[in-house]
Amino acid sequence: MRKFIFSFLLVGSISFAQKLTIEETVTGGRKYAPTTQTAQQWRKDSKSITYLSSDYSNLLEKSASNGWKEIILATKTDFENAVKSKITSDEFTMKVFPLVIDWKSKNTFETLAAGKSKIYNVTYDIVSKQISNIKSYPIDAQQAKFANNGNVSWLKENNIKITTASGNVVDVTNDTDKGIVNGSDYVHRQEFGIDQGMWWNEAGTQLAYYRKDETMVGNYPIINWNEREAVNNDIKYPMAGMTSENVTLVVYDVASGKKVTIQTGEPKEQYLTMVSWEPTGKNIFIGILNREQNHLKFNKYDAQTGAFVKTLFEEKASTWVEPQHPLTFVPNNPTQFIYQTDFNGYNQMYLYNTDGKLLKNLGFNDVVVKDMLGFDTKRTKINYIGTANNGLDRQLYQVDLKSGKTIQLTTVSGTHIASVSSDGTMVLDQYSNVTTPNEISIIDIKSKKAKQLVKADNPFTGKIDMPKMELVTLTSADGKTPLNGRIIYPADFDATKKYPVMVYVYGGSHAQLVTNRWLGGGGYFDYYMAQQGYVVFTLDNRGSDARGKKFCDVNHRQLGVNEMADQMEGVKFLKSKSFVDQDKIGVFGWSFGGFMTTTLMTSQADTFKVGVAGGPVIDWKYYEIMYGERYMDTPQENPEGYAKASLLDKAKNLKGRLLIIHGAQDPVVVQQNSMNFIESCIKAGKQVDYFLYPNHEHNVGGRDRIHMYAKIADYFDVYLKKNN
Incomplete structure (x- = not known):
């Protein structure tokens, strides 16, 4: 009887918190999201903020005038009724209040409403509960751009159409050759800050657009395995050192139907970016970057004739110049604009006039x-x-x-x-x-x-026992630069024990894995692995984001060298810890991180016993021109650098267990990379594991991602944690 009572009391005192499931490595971000205000923003011309209710059915407001108390400002029902009463020629089913709104005045906002046949850009008045100023385009249209006067440009396959404010549809281009692509944001493979391919002038009377000619670029096969007989979907994939696409900028006048090609000159293999209309509509500005990516000319052109007017300024570098932002004109002052550049070390803002005179350095x-x-x-x-x-x-x-x-x-x-x-x-x-x-x-x-x-509150309290995490600072391999790291300790950590390690790595440009935010920037899979008994470590080496240009420049023409040296400083840090099992260190990374993983597994084979490389670049000659040549120049110009970075001849060094995962339809890091590495492993007599996700591109998404994480976790368990 006493034993029963003791057991009851013991059970009653146990916390019911538990570990993350493998499913929650993907769904946990939603399930354990901290309390917040969704889609919050300032209401224009007021001291009020708006956001969505937890069920997304109402637009809520908190205002200084009422002590920041919550009230309902607008409802999904009222908005839906207003749309249906104004647009009777289409059918609407709205499950939630619009998730994205843009306040135009204190009482009106713009948003999109999807009908059965068209997408509508509507203006809604929260006081009158009425819709006004409707613009529309077909439901199957792509990349729609709205002009101030009601015109809408949109894409149908590789051609541009315009729905005018009066409702007429105009064909801007009629190219039948799929190698000619008009108006798309997929130009120069979306490097150089490119996120659109069409630009309306302020009056809405003229449309500037990219015309990409990629007929000279070879076809690259991507196989779709879902058909009864597999189908080849060719893409254009210009590889480093090979022929690139030719891009021009065209200005179309809606009233006259006239087209003018901007005279951006030769050579044809150059990059056009930072496209910006002057507010007056008289001129258009374009950044002209040479294929070598070390010389930028920022030029002004006459939008009516296409003629070159002048070069406002130039940037030259011994490494690379990487424009990322269009101009931002000072409101109500068409002669001044803000230009962003990292040319002086950090991406900062500069005030210029339209004659190219620098007025003020706004950096801090x-x-x-x-x-x-x-x-x-x-x-x-x-x-x-x-x-x-x-x-x-x-x-x-x-x-x-x-x-x-x-x-x-x-x-x-x-x-x-x-x-x-x-x-x-x-x-x-x-x-x-x-x-x-x-x-x-x-x-x-x-x-x-x-x-x-x-x-x-902590969303895990009483639900999940989250492992301890801390941010650490290390020094780069050259002894000069502080590096940010993150260590997640195993569940029920005991400093007297020894634990296996999973290093999670990316290491490439424009990415930062370690940040001072909730969970330290770590993903749920990182925490899952820690709960399974691993020390999980991540280091942002030189070359990663948010630290300035010089932090990246050291990797020019030698990708993988300094990045790996810094990662080994991370390993040195780990080995200094008594709780780290030095014989059980593994590494996992995707894309550039896959390149880093394979590099570490072959160049530091005595240190890393297990690796999982997802979508890895194996040889930079197989990667696309725009990214690859920025950091490595061409294979013809830098044969030594390409040879040193290539992993094809390093397969013979492999000692540990390596799993390579690839999306079979990957258009970013093409499967040729991993297939050729497998071939090198076979010739070198090295065993390597390979797994394809047949219906995925560069990333594995949806529920298949749960399958992927389960496979990775199992691989580490079998070959690192359990292997003696």
Whole structure:
């Protein structure tokens, strides 16, 4: 009897928290999301913020005028009724309130409404509950761009059409050759900040668009295995050192139907980016980057004739020049614009006039501008999100255009998503850090006082026993540069025991894995593996994002060399820990991380016993021109660098167990990379494991991702943790 009572009391005291499931490595981000305000933003011309209700059925508001109490501002039902009463020629079924809205005035916002036959851009008045100013395009149209006067341009396959404000549909292009692509954002493989292929002038009377001629680029086979007989879908994949696409910019006049090709000149194999209309519509600006990617000319052209007017400025580098942003013109001043560049070390803003004269350097210390948020109401200041704390943090800054003086509007260390009210007096600040899941406040800029709106509890409390995580700082292999790292300790960590290690790596440009935000930037699979008894470690080596240009330049013409050297500093750090089993260190990475994984497995074969390389670049001569030649130049110009980075002749060094995973329809890192590595392993008499996801491209998504993570976890368990 006493034993029963004791057992009952013992069970009653046990926490029912548990570990993540393999399914939650994919679904956990939604399931355990910290409390927040979804789609929050300032309501224009007010001291109010709006956001969606938890069931997405209502638009809610909190306002300074009522002490930041929550009220319903608009409902899905009212919005849906307004759309149906105004657009009777189509059918609508709206399950939620529009997820994305753009406030145009205090009482009106623009959003999209999907009918059965068309997509509608509508303006909704929350007071009158009426729809006005409707623009539309067919439901199967792609990449629609709306002009201020009601015209809409859109794509049908490789051609451009315009639905005018009066409802007429105009064919802008009629190319039958699929090798001629008009208006698409998939130009120069979306490098150089390219995210659109059509640009309306401010009046909506002329459309500038890319015309990409890729007929000279060889066809590359991508096999679709879903058909009764497998089908070959050819893509254009210009590989490093081979023939590239030719791109021009064309201006189409809606009224006359006239087309003018901008005279961007020779050679044809060059990159056109940073396309920007002058507000007057008279001129258009284009960044002309040579194929070598080391010389940028920022040019002005006459939009009516296509004639070259002048070069405003140039940038040259011994490594590379990488334009990333179009111009941002100062509101109500068509003669001044903001230009962003990392030419002087960090991506920062510069104020120019349209004659090319530099008026003001708006940069601040070593802050990297990550997101330019726009101007204040008086058009005298710019708000932006920038880096801090050696790239770990994101903070809100404000710079004065006249003086160049910068102030930091948010201060708590962490990752801030923040914006300033229309009148410039308040900040809507949302942030997290390694100890704060989510906090949302309104900050008075003048008094610095804050009104807390949301303070999320730890979403894992009582549900999941999350492993301990900490951020660490190491020094690069050259002994000069601090590097950011993250270590996740095994569940029920005991410092007297020894644990296997999984190093999760990326290491390439434009990516940062370690940040001062909730979970430290770690993914749910990282935490899952820690719960299975692994030390999980990640290091952002030189070449990764948010640390400035010099942080990346050291890798020019020698990808993998300094990145691997830095990763080995991470290994040295791990080996200094008594709880690390030095004989059980593994590595996992995807894409550039797959390249890094395979590099480490073949060049540091005595250290890494198990590796999983997803979608790996094996030889940079198999990768596309725009990215590959930026960092490596061409194989003809840099044969030694390509040979050193190639893993084909290093397969013979493989000692541990290596699993390579590839999407069979990968158009980014083509399967030729991994297939040729497998062939090299066979010739070298090395065993290697290979797994294909037949219906996936570069990433494995959906429920198949759960299958992938299960396979990776099992591979580490069998060959690293359990293998003695």
